[in-house]
Amino acid sequence: MLDVKVFNSIDLPAADRFDAWQQLLGQTHAPVHLTSESADDYRATLRQFTLGAAMLWPAAYPHLTWHRPVRLVRQSDPESCHLTLVLRGGGVAQWDRSERALGPYDFHTNHTSVPYVIHCHPGQHEIIGVELPRTSLGLPWSRVQQVIGQGLSARDGIGLLLAQFLIQVSHDTDNYAPAEAPRLGQVLTDLVTGLFARALDADDRLSPETRTRTKILEMQAFIRRNLGDVHLTPGAVAAQHHISRSHLHRLFQTEGATVSAYIRAQRLAAARRALADASTPAEPIHAIAARCGFKDHATFTRSFRAAYGITPRDYRQAAHL
Structure with missing residues (x-):
């Protein structure tokens, strides 16, 4: 069984829930300023577990606006690459004078060195967040930065394969031994790298090991389907x-x-x-x-x-x- 840390805001007094949620996300992702129309009685859940160098955090929460301004970037920058699989809800992400709408089975990407704002739509949201050290990816960071903010879909191809992996691991943490976590983390890193490479049309830049593992995962997914x-x-x-x-x-x-x-x-x-x-x-x-x-x-x-x-x-x- 993987070591999973669980947070449920209803375990706290209503007046303390939103502050605790903001503090938790600051530790899980990076320091961020949050606002919500539901802040007075915020009901949210988050599970957090590590897979080698990667961290996964499936979460469910109501309306939220995320703001990571320059001040917070300067205050703390873990230099990580972030990926969110949107399962329910949506919103609009803004950074570097760019804007992109997000909906179910979209991937949202950012990295902690860039200020951003995310306006979630009213209602409930369900996501799986992924944090990866930028040095863990099998592509030059200058190339990865070109992908950040692009429209990346989880509906087909390697995007669908990555989404299926995230959902399966998040739902079945009891079925994996702690010793399997590093290998699962490597699979996750390879899939994210492959997704970015596909967006860059740079498959030829992937290492032979990453190409092999991605090919095996594609065939295993075909078998399961x-x-x-x-x-x-x-x-x-x-x-x-x-x-x-x-x-x-x-x-x-x-x-x-x-x-x-x-x-x-x-x-x-x-x-x-x-x-x-x-x-x-x-x-x-x-x-x-x-x-x-x-x-x-x-x-x-x-x-x-x-x-x-x-x-x-x-x-x-x-x-x-």
């Missing part, structure tokens, strides 16, 4: 990504698993989640198996028991107690 296809094989994955099967197997060797083993593990994990889902208790087990890409019920039962030490039926019964 197509688990229900019984024809999902290593050959199909290789063909989709325009590489040979031998190249595909070499790439997955760096992950410590074969392609077939990864597909099987993801199918089993998807089936286990479905069996534990209380919203679909009546769905037949054989239908879940088919939906997750298993060709027959018997094969699914054997594979599930081998992986988890229990039959699918017994697992479902235990999960719904």
Whole structure:
């Protein structure tokens, strides 16, 4: 389980909540001046955890205006690159005489050396914030600065891959051991670097290691999206990504698993989640198996028991107690 620090403003007296929220964000991101139409009774939550050199902080909060003026930049500059995945809500960001509207599944970018103002729309907001030391990125900082403020989408390509990674890790912190945090941080850094490189049309500047890891993540995401296809094989994955099967197997060797083993593990994990889902208790087990890409019920039962030490039926019964 990752070490997660949790803040919930309702644990404090109403009069202290907004000041505590401002202090927390100043420590999490950088010193910032906040105002809100809900400041008298501010209800916000934030979880904070580190992945190697990176920090993630999923947060939910009502209306807010962020202002980091020159005075605060001079007061404290951690020299970090910031990325926000907007999940709910939106607003307008302003910096260096530039302005950009933000909405769900947009990435907002800034860095702590530049003053900015963000005006959030009224209503509730949900984001995942990312802090990365600017020295950790696999591109020259002068090039990264050209990306800051650009319209970066989380709806397709590597942006979607990064968004899926952030959401999965943020939701499943209990499923990762502390020893896995540095590796997750490296994956995150590679994805952010790849997103910036794509925006700069500078893929050729990425290190071979970053290109390899990004390629593997893209293929793993493709596999997870197509688990229900019984024809999902290593050959199909290789063909989709325009590489040979031998190249595909070499790439997955760096992950410590074969392609077939990864597909099987993801199918089993998807089936286990479905069996534990209380919203679909009546769905037949054989239908879940088919939906997750298993060709027959018997094969699914054997594979599930081998992986988890229990039959699918017994697992479902235990999960719904």
